[in-house]
Amino acid sequence: MKPFTYAAPKSLQEAHHVLAQAKGPGDIRALVGGSDLVDQMRVNRRTPSIVLDIKRIPEMKRLEWVPGDGLHVGAAVCCTDTAHFPAVVQHYGSIHESCQLVGSTQIQNRASMAGNIGNSAPSGDTIPGLVTFGAKVLLTSPRGSREVLLEEFFTGPGQNVCAPDEIIQEVIVPPPPPNSSGHYLRFIPRNEMDIAVAGVGCMIALDSRTNRCATARIALASVAPTPVRAKAAEAVLEGKQITAALIAEAGEKAVEAARPISDVRGTAEYRRELVKVLTRRTLRMCLASLAQKVD
Numbered sequence: 131m132k133p134f135t136y137a138a139p140k141s142l143q144e145a146h147h148v149l150a151q152a153k154g155p156g157d158i159r160a161l162v163g164g165s166d167l168v169d170q171m172r173v174n175r176r177t178p179s180i181v182l183d184i185k186r187i188p189e190m191k192r193l194e195w196v197p198g199d200g201l202h203v204g205a206a207v208c209c210t211d212t213a214h215f216p217a218v219v220q221h222y223g224s225i226h227e228s229c230q231l232v233g234s235t236q237i238q239n240r241a242s243m244a245g246n247i248g249n250s251a252p253s254g255d256t257i258p259g260l261v262t263f264g265a266k267v268l269l270t271s272p273r274g275s276r277e278v279l280l281e282e283f284f285t286g287p288g289q290n291v292c293a294p295d296e297i298i299q300e301v302i303v304p305p306p307p308p309n310s311s312g313h314y315l316r317f318i319p320r321n322e323m324d325i326a327v328a329g330v331g332c333m334i335a336l337d338s339r340t341n342r343c344a345t346a347r348i349a350l351a352s353v354a355p356t357p358v359r360a361k362a363a364e365a366v367l368e369g370k371q372i373t374a375a376l377i378a379e380a381g382e383k384a385v386e387a388a389r390p391i392s393d394v395r396g397t398a399e400y401r402r403e404l405v406k407v408l409t410r411r412t413l414r415m416c417l418a419s420l421a422q423k424v425d
């Protein structure tokens with residue numbers, strides 16, 4: 131491992147002081163659980179000169195539900211705490227599910243959603259669910275702060291829009307639409323502790339008067355260089371009474387957003403098939419949660 135300086139600031143101001151020393155992209159890396167970063171540094175895939183441990187900064191530990199504004203998850207909040215936070219359990223099924231899929235219990239007790247996002251792997255399990263609920267990340271730097279829509283955050287495998295002196299402060303998820311439900315499913319060859327061959331997050335909101343689909347959001351993992359939204363599949367559903375035929379059509383359309391590669395875990399063709407199947411299943415899960423029968 132290349133030598134590095136370890137910094138563990140106790141305030142945002144101190145963190146900004148460290149970030150101001152960034153010499154270029156990847157020169158400073160934030161550390162939360164270290165479940166990605168430490169191994170990547172061990173094999174020299176990431177070679178920061180400063181590792182910025184953000185776990186002692188109070189703002190990074192924020193975990194709060196603000197009525198009318200939504201969910202705020204500080205960057206240093208672990209997946210276990212996020213998954214079991216009452217507002218997450220109540221409003222955001224896919225976030226509750228995906229935080230409990232990351233690695234094992236031990237990993238979830240250390241790893242964060244911000245780390246999953248900051249690592250920017252196309253396979254990040256927490257990302258599709260967050261995207262379907264319209265999540266944003268609040269970025270902070272010595273120059274100020276800005277919000278970025280999560281679906282616009284990723285620029286390529288392991289790459290994102292963060293400037294060298296910028297880190298995620300928190301993940302913000304707007305309140306869910308009325309009468310909505312979200313679920314996430316992934317396929318892995320083993321029962322657990324594996325990287326998704328494909329993952330699909332769906333969120334459906336139904337018009338409570340007509341039962342037609344008011345909003346549909348579908349996001350895919352592991353089938354493109356970045357997580358992607360399946361907008362053509364969403365359009366199939368929106369404004370309509372959801373039927374079995376429509377669910378099947380949405381599954382077919384979701385594949386249009388996928389640009390999968392073939393690798394040791396599966397061929398591109400296999401991944402396309404998984405997108406179809408997982409889209410259909412997550413949609414049915416959403417409708418079941420909304421007690422909506424599908425004919």
Ligand SMILES: Cc1cc2nc3c(=O)[nH]c(=O)nc-3n(C[C@H](O)[C@H](O)[C@H](O)COP(=O)(O)OP(=O)(O)OC[C@H]3O[C@@H](n4cnc5c(N)ncnc54)[C@H](O)[C@@H]3O)c2cc1C
Nearest residue numbers: 159160162163164165166167233242245246248249255298
């Ligand atoms: C055994 C094992 C199993 C795993 N299983 C899964 C799995 O099933 N699904 C899955 O998606 N992942 C899995 N992972 C990967 C990893 O656990 C997750 O990506 C996790 O969410 C990373 O969180 P962390 O807090 O440990 O991140 P860290 O390792 O601390 O950081 C990860 C990256 O994000 C950056 N980062 C961290 N915080 C910030 C911030 N505030 N702002 C900007 N960048 C930041 C870091 O600099 C680093 O590049 C697994 C890892 C292991 C070791």
